[in-house]
Amino acid sequence: MTSGNVRPAIDDFWAVIPAGGAGTRLWPLSRAGAPKFLHDLTGSGRTLIQATVDRLAPLCGERLMVVTGNAHAAAVAEQLPELAAESILAEPSPMDSMPAIGWAAALLEVRDPSAVLGSFAADHVIADAEAFRDCVREAVAVARTGQLVTIGIEPTFPSSGFGYIRLGDALDVDGAPSARRVAEFVEKPDEATAQRYLDGGDYRWNAGMFVVRASVLMDMIAGYQPELAAGLRQLAAGQAELDSVWPGLTKIAIDHAVAEPAAADGRVAVIPAGFDWDDVGDFASLSALLPAAAGASAKVLGDPASVILQDATGTVVTGGRTVVLLGLKDVVIVDTPDALLVASRERAQDVKQIVELLKSSERGHLT
């Protein structure tokens, strides 16, 4: 029963948050040692992983796990003091998304085989948390029927940076009026193809959100990647040490391991979503999320009063100092204690190349 507008948590629902990815294109703000999910990138006062937990808590209560790299486990624990120590799964080495999510699924399968898990990245931004949770509720309803369920984001521009989901027939599931079959997952398209997808209306962005019963996911892994499933189940049963099993697991993304083959087998559903979503992939993306400052000519992360523009527009991530931008348009300035980036916004994607360059230089410690 709901009481007023507040809907209760879902008793059999567990949130799993894979917290990986360096956010290389957000350098020098995001670093290998302090990846983007540990930063407050919206000026909300909460870091991305904290906001992710805030968004999920009304659905999962305390049933939440974070899977992250060894190097970040302490920072995650510090940012999420409410989390029990055993809820942070620390990966000995980066192994892509399937082993990470699979590890949590294998543990849940032992603990509560009928549990539905929802996996959501730690570094995405969703303003309308209520709309997000409505979609997850629908996804859970479908997941209980034994499907792998994803949430498909409505494209707002012809992005060639995301994978897409082609919508199939409507499903008839109680509590999930918008659910559709996934016809197929498609890889990142070129821009012309992306434009066709956008115009056609039956494609959604793949935001890597998956909702599925723990046992169903484990059985799918067992079907498509039997060795990986065996390793994960050994681990969850306590039959082997993490450090001995982990390096032998198959390094693979959940999309390739399970979602794509299961879709081909007709076992994947999608809840088409209407909420705004952003993976904050680069500074152009970050800029769109930031509040306007300096008479709308700047987007500022930090103290807007410390940014002064004259015949200029730009995005500024402040580092406490006064920043003056004069006579330049669409510039990105990122001011950190040991590194300063000044870039044109249209080259925001190429920050990644800079990081590669630095990595192989004597300045690798900055990456």
Added chain:
Amino acid sequence: MTSGNVRPAIDDFWAVIPAGGAGTRLWPLSRAGAPKFLHDLTGSGRTLIQATVDRLAPLCGERLMVVTGNAHAAAVAEQLPELAAESILAEPSPMDSMPAIGWAAALLEVRDPSAVLGSFAADHVIADAEAFRDCVREAVAVARTGQLVTIGIEPTFPSSGFGYIRLGDALDVDGAPSARRVAEFVEKPDEATAQRYLDGGDYRWNAGMFVVRASVLMDMIAGYQPELAAGLRQLAAGQAELDSVWPGLTKIAIDHAVAEPAAADGRVAVIPAGFDWDDVGDFASLSALLPAAAGASAKVLGDPASVILQDATGTVVTGGRTVVLLGLKDVVIVDTPDALLVASRERAQDVKQIVELLKSSERGHLT
């Protein structure tokens, strides 16, 4: 007698260095509290005022005075430890160039009326010191005949930012083969006029360098600005306290006070100079003086290894951090502990406006 290539100092020559001017267009490097003459702007290891002294010492030996604001006297003394305390004249308040130079002239008139003084700004850059000194030697020879002598810089572009000197007839003075009469001083022209000056060949930039007998200069001031001369002579004679006399002096530039009227009276000569000269007026000017770095796409003041460019060109004044510039052309980046400037080079002049803006804001302490 000269010995080898080393020419001796000039026995009756005194160098006077007016060290004023905030270098506003070089903000945030140059500040009211640390004006440009106190900075090493060329990466030579010597500040502008130190380099000015280095350039003059072979001519004047220890006969050198610096006239500077009260606020900078201590910094000047620290940068020029070889200077006797009484050689630093500390102005109680800024009073433009005539009172500053006139104060030194009045003191010299008492001490050695036949002394020739040469006044040279503390914040100009001259690479070929030997060529400079050759010009000064000619100027001294002419000054001994009772003329006010200036050094006229050969224009390299049609600058509308400098005043000009129109060359008159050749003079016949021993030891000064290039000396000419000054036909007139002209104010900063518009660009078309400056182009005509450049094309015509008989105009020189007025770099504010003056060489003249102390007594001649005092007599000229007495003729054109009698009250000012009286005040300065009172001061030099020890008949009045600095703090009581100074505020009552006429605030005026040496050009208006003496050089222009004396030229009209046919009492000013010029040594046309061939050496490169720069007043480092703004970052475009600074850029031209700096060594190339990063495969010639950057000019860097600071550690060139700390600047990384990708499809970018610019001028970077480093502050110790790594600076990455991506996808932008002709950008000026000035990195200081409390303020960062990012500007297009073509707007370098307008940094002055920014400083005005800051002055009248709560960030006035940064100027």
